[in-house]
Amino acid sequence: MSTIKSAIDTNYIFIEKLRSILVKLVDDISVIEMTSNNYDNNNNLIRNKVPTTTTNLCEIGSYDKICYFVYIIESSSFNYDFLKLIIERYNVHIYGYKNFNENYYPKKDFDLGKFKEQIKPERYFQIELDFDITAMKPDDIANKYQEVSSIAKDFKVNILNQFNLILPV
Numbered sequence: 001m002s003t004i005k006s007a008i009d010t011n012y013i014f015i016e017k018l019r020s021i022l023v024k025l026v027d028d029i030s031v032i033e034m035t036s037n038n039y040d041n042n043n044n045l046i047r048n049k050v051p052t053t054t055t056n057l058c059e060i061g062s063y064d065k066i067c068y069f070v071y072i073i074e075s076s077s078f079n080y081d082f083l084k085l086i087i088e089r090y091n092v093h094i095y096g097y098k099n100f101n102e103n104y105y106p107k108k109d110f111d112l113g114k115f116k117e118q119i120k121p122e123r124y125f126q127i128e129l130d131f132d133i134t135a136m137k138p139d140d141i142a143n144k145y146q147e148v149s150s151i152a153k154d155f156k157v158n159i160l161n162q163f164n165l166i167l168p169v
Contacts, residue, residue, distance in 0.1 A: 011062035074158035082155035097124035
């Protein structure tokens, strides 16, 4: 039990440090909350609560040795070049909004053309970026946050404001 508590404490402290950096860089950021019903990248329910904070662009959380950003993207703003760049630069997972257990990327037979057709029926899809907190400091991850924000803006990708998250399904 103490190992689990230690891991949760480590993740909380990491998010706390990251949040204190982001407070100076973003307009809005929530307090840290311990959330439940989160899933890992293998679609397994994470049994412990996860420390999370939210900005207008994404949810930021940490579990195990991962810090993640989850962006909700409007499907109509899909952009091949944005997606290629994000996939090249980051550890990316893409999945549905309504069907969040459906992993669009990475998968063995991923095809950008098929992906565009796959997201058409849904108004939104989600992109998760994962960072290894044993290899990166909160400052490094804050820089990645700014980098992704800039890339999305350059490619005119419509990221939903996480503070207005009452979305039709």
